[in-house]
Amino acid sequence: xxxxxxxxxxxxxxxxxxxxxxxxxxxxxxxxxxxxxxxxxxxxxxxxxxxxxxxxxxxxxxxxxxxxxxxxxxxxxxxxxxxxxxxxxxxxxxxxxxxxxxxxxxxxxxxxxxxxxxxxxxxxxxxxxxxxxxxxxxxxxxxxxxxxxxxxxxxxxxxxxxxxxxxxxxxxxxxxxxxxxxxxxxxxxxxxxxxxxxxxxxxxxxxxxxxxxxxxxxxxxxxxxxxxxxxxxxxxxxxxxxxxxxxxxxxxxxxxxxxxxxxxxxxxxxxxxxxxxxxxxxxxxxxxxxxxxxxxxxxxxxxxxxxxxxxxxxxxxxxxxxxxxxxxxxxxxxxxxxxxxxxxxxxxxxxxxxxxxxxxxxxxxxxxxxxxxxxxxxxxx
Amino acid sequence: xxxxxxxxxxxxxxxxxxxxxxxxxxxxxxxxxxxxxxxxxxxxxxxxxxxxxxxxxxxxxxxxxxxxxxxxxxxxxxxxxxxxxxxxxxxxxxxxxxxxxxxxxxxxxxxxxxxxxxxxxxxxxxxxxxxxxxxxxxxxxxxxxxxxxxxxxxxxxxxxxxxxxxxxxxxxxxxxxxxxxxxxxxxxxxxxxxxxxxxxxxxxxxxxxxxxxxxxxxxxxxxxxxxxxxxxxxxxxxxxxxxxxxxxxxxxxxxxxxxxxxxxxxxxxxxxxxxxxxxxxxxxxxxxxxxxxxxxxxxxxxxxxxxxxxxxxxxxxxxxxxxxxxxxxxxxxxxxxxxxxxxxxxxxxxxxxxxxxxxxxxxxxxxxxxxxxxxxxxxxxx
Numbered sequence: 001x002x003x004x005x006x007x008x009x010x011x012x013x014x015x016x017x018x019x020x021x022x023x024x025x026x027x028x029x030x031x032x033x034x035x036x037x038x039x040x041x042x043x044x045x046x047x048x049x050x051x052x053x054x055x056x057x058x059x060x061x062x063x064x065x066x067x068x069x070x071x072x073x074x075x076x077x078x079x080x081x082x083x084x085x086x087x088x089x090x091x092x093x094x095x096x097x098x099x100x101x102x103x104x105x106x107x108x109x110x111x112x113x114x115x116x117x118x119x120x121x122x123x124x125x126x127x128x129x130x131x132x133x134x135x136x137x138x139x140x141x142x143x144x145x146x147x148x149x150x151x152x153x154x155x156x157x158x159x160x161x162x163x164x165x166x167x168x169x170x171x172x173x174x175x176x177x178x179x180x181x182x183x184x185x186x187x188x189x190x191x192x193x194x195x196x197x198x199x200x201x202x203x204x205x206x207x208x209x210x211x212x213x214x215x216x217x218x219x220x221x222x223x224x225x226x227x228x229x230x231x232x233x234x235x236x237x238x239x240x241x242x243x244x245x246x247x248x249x250x251x252x253x254x255x256x257x258x259x260x261x262x263x264x265x266x267x268x269x270x271x272x273x274x275x276x277x278x279x280x281x282x283x284x285x286x287x288x289x290x291x292x293x294x295x296x297x298x299x300x301x302x303x304x305x306x307x308x309x310x311x312x313x314x315x316x317x318x319x320x321x322x323x324x325x326x327x328x329x330x331x332x333x334x335x336x337x338x339x340x341x342x343x344x345x346x347x348x349x350x351x352x353x354x355x356x357x358x359x360x361x362x363x364x365x366x367x368x369x370x371x372x373x374x375x376x377x378x379x380x381x
Numbered sequence: 382x383x384x385x386x387x388x389x390x391x392x393x394x395x396x397x398x399x400x401x402x403x404x405x406x407x408x409x410x411x412x413x414x415x416x417x418x419x420x421x422x423x424x425x426x427x428x429x430x431x432x433x434x435x436x437x438x439x440x441x442x443x444x445x446x447x448x449x450x451x452x453x454x455x456x457x458x459x460x461x462x463x464x465x466x467x468x469x470x471x472x473x474x475x476x477x478x479x480x481x482x483x484x485x486x487x488x489x490x491x492x493x494x495x496x497x498x499x500x501x502x503x504x505x506x507x508x509x510x511x512x513x514x515x516x517x518x519x520x521x522x523x524x525x526x527x528x529x530x531x532x533x534x535x536x537x538x539x540x541x542x543x544x545x546x547x548x549x550x551x552x553x554x555x556x557x558x559x560x561x562x563x564x565x566x567x568x569x570x571x572x573x574x575x576x577x578x579x580x581x582x583x584x585x586x587x588x589x590x591x592x593x594x595x596x597x598x599x600x601x602x603x604x605x606x607x608x609x610x611x612x613x614x615x616x617x618x619x620x621x622x623x624x625x626x627x628x629x630x631x632x633x634x635x636x637x638x639x640x641x642x643x644x645x646x647x648x649x650x651x652x653x654x655x656x657x658x659x660x661x662x663x664x665x666x667x668x669x670x671x672x673x674x675x676x677x678x679x680x681x682x683x684x685x686x687x688x689x690x691x692x693x694x695x696x697x698x699x700x701x702x703x704x705x706x707x708x709x710x711x712x713x714x715x716x717x718x719x720x721x722x723x724x725x726x727x728x729x730x731x732x733x734x735x736x737x738x739x740x741x742x743x744x745x746x747x748x749x750x751x752x753x754x755x756x757x758x759x760x761x762x763x
Contacts, residue, residue, distance in 0.1 A: 200729035270514045280751045340537045350586035361724035
C-alpha cells in the first residue's frame with residue numbers, strides 16, 4: 001500500500017490548480033453560464049497545456065498517462081469552478097472506445113484533434129425507455145451494401161452542437177446478425193442528424209446537451225468501431241471511464257464548495273463571534289471534509305484500478321454513486337453555511353449547488369447506476 | 382384527541398386546493414421565468430379571504446384560526462411556493478403584529494387594507510450583520526419631537542419594492558427616555574415615507590418572483606404614533622412574528638414536499654409498467670413510502686403547533702420543531718425526487734427543478750436550522 005501521489009502526479013495536480021486559478025474569471029464565467037456558452041477559450045488553453053486527453057498515448061496527441069492523472073486534473077478544475085470543470089472533463093467523451101477499439105486510421109483521424117483543442121467529441125448512449133441495462137439499444141444500424149444506415153433516438157447527449165467526432169451505440173440489423181451491438185464513429189456535422197438542444201436546466205449550463213435523432217445517417221464500413229457484437233463491452237468500458245471522471249468532478253465540486261464555506265465561516269460574525277467558532281458549524285464543516293476525503297479515496301482507487309486494466313466496473317460505479325451524492329450534500333451544506341447569502345447568485349455557491357445536482361447524470365443516471373452496481377455486486381438472479 | 386378537521390377548516394383547505402390547482406398551477410412556470418410579481422393572483426387570493434383567515438370579522442377577516450391559515454399555505458405551496466410566501470409574509474410578518482400589538486387606529490389604517498388585499502405588508506428585521514442575531518441590529522430610530530428619524534439598512538426583505546407594498550414593520554435600536562437604556566423597538570414605516578429607499582432586486586438560486594430587496598433608511602421620518610406597542614418590546618414582537626412565521630414555513634415546506642411527492646408519484650406510475658410488480662422494483666417505491674411518511678409527520682407537526690397557537694398555549698418548541706423538521710425534510714425529499722427523475726429532473730420542463738431550487742430557502746429563512754436547534758435546546762434546558 002502507498003497512498004502517496006508520485007512527484008509527477010503532485011506536479012500535475014498543482015499545475016492544474018494554478019491553471020484553473022489563473023483562468024477562471026468569475027464574472028466572465030457567470031456570463032457564459034447565463035448564456036449557456038461552452039468555455040471555448042479556457043478549453044483551448046487547457047488542451048494546449050496537455051490537460052485534455054491525458055491518458056491518450058503521445059502518438060495520438062495525449063500525454064500517455066493514466067485516468068488517475070485525468071482525475072487529479074478535473075478535480076482541480078471543478079474545485080475552482082464547477083461549470084468550467086464539468087465542461088472540460090466531458091470534452092473528450094467517447095475517445096475511450098476509439099482508443100481501445102479503433103483502427104490506426106480511426107485513431108489518427110480523431111484523437112489528436114480532441115487532444116489539441118480542435119474538436120470536442122461525444123458519446124451517444126442513453127435512450128428513452130432504456131431498461132436499466134448496459135447494452136440495450138433501440139437505435140438500429142441497418143447493414144447495407146456499402147455500409148450502415150443508422151436510425152433512432154439518443155437522449156441526453158453532451159456536447160451536442162460542438163463540432164467534432166462522435167460515437168453512437170447501436171443494435172445491428174439487416175445483413176448482420178440480429179441483436180448484436182456495435183459502436184460507430186461519425187461526425188456531428190454529418191447529414192442525417194437532427195440535434196435538439198434541451199433548454200433551461202438546473203446546472204451544467206455550459207455544455208450543450210440534448211437529444212439526437214438519427215434520421216438515416218449513412219456510415220461507411222470503416223465507421224464501425226471494433227467488431228460486431230462489441231457494443232456491450234465498449235459501453236461498459238466507456239461507462240467506467242465516465243464514472244471515474246464523474247467521481248473526480250463530484251469530488252472537485254464538493255471541495256470547491258467546502259473551500260468557499262470554510263472561508264465564509266471565518267468571515268461571518270454572528271453573536272459577536274466568527275461562525276467558524278460555533279460547534280454546529282464546525283461539525284457541519286467536519287462532516288463535509290470527511291465526506292470529501294471518502295469520495296476522493298474511492299475516486300483515486302477506481303482510477304488506479306482502471307489504469308491497471310482491471311476491467312472492474314464495480315469500483316467506478318461505487319465511486320460515482322458516492323461522489324455524486326457527496327457533491328450534492330456538501331454543496332447543499334456549504335450553501336447552508338452561507339445562510340441567506342447562499343441563495344444569492346453573486347456569492348457563487350448556488351452555482352456549485354446547481355452543478356452538483358448534475359454530476360449524477362454522467363454515465364448511467366442515479367437509479368440505473370445503482371441497479372447496474374447491484375448486478376456487479378450480487379449478480380443477476 | 383381529535384385529528385379531524387372542522388367543517389370550516391376543511392372548507393378552507395378545499396377552497397385553497399381548488400384555487401391553487403385551477404388558477405396558480407397554469408401560471409407557476411411563468412412567474413419563475415419572468416420573475417414578476419403576480420399582482421392579479423394576489424388580489425384573487427384576497428378576494429377569497431386568504432389574507433385574513435385568522436383575524437376577526439371586524440377587520441375584514443374570516444374569524445378563522447391558524448390551523449386554517451396554515452392549511453391554506455400548505456395547499457398553495459403544493460402547487461407553487463411563491464403565492465404561499467407572499468401570503469405568509471403579509472400575514473405573519475405584518476398583519477399578525479398589527480393585530481396583536483397595534484392600536485385600534487393602526488389596525489383600521491393598515492391591517493384592514495392588508496386583509497382586503499389592497500396592500501401587502503413586509504417585515505424589516507434582517508441586516509447585513511444581523512440575521513438570527515436580532516440584538517446586533519444597527520438600524521437606529523431617534524425620537525425627535527413628534528417624529529421618528531430612522532437610519533440604517535435592511536436586507537433580503539420580502540414583499541418590498543412592489544407598488545402595493547404599503548408598510549414595512551421595522552426593527553430598530555432606540556434609547557428609552559425613562560432610563561437612557563438601548564432597546565429594540567418596532568416601527569410601522571409606510572413605503573412612501575421620506576428617506577425610505579428600495580435597493581436592487583437580488584438574483585437568486587430559486588424563487589425568482591419573490592420580491593426581496595435591500596432597504597435603506599436615510600433620515601427616514603415617520604410620525605411618533607407609528608411606533609408599534611411598547612417601545613421596549615420590539616424584540617419580543619419580532620420573536621412573536623417569527624414564531625408564527627415558523628409555523629407557516631412548516632406548512633410551506635410540507636406543501637413543497639407534497640408537491641415533490643405528487644410529481645414523483647405521477648412519474649413513477651407512468652414508468653412502472655403494468656406487468657412489473659412492486660417486488661421487482663423496490664428501491665423507488667420504498668423511497669416513495671419513506672417520502673409519504675415524512676410528509677405526514679411534517680404535516681402533523683405544523684398542525685399541532687398551529688392548534689396550540691389557536692388554544693393560546695405555549696408552542697415555542699412545537700413551532701420550531703415544525704419549521705426545522707418540515708424544511709429539512711422538504712429539501713431532502715426534493716433532492717431525492719430529483720434523483721428519481723434523473724436525468725429528466727434537472728430539466729426546467731419538469732416542475733421538480735423549480736421545487737429543488739426553491740426547497741433550500743426554507744432551511745434558511747425565519748432563522749436557519751441552527752437557530753431552530755438553538756432555541757429548541759434553550760427551551761429544553763429551561
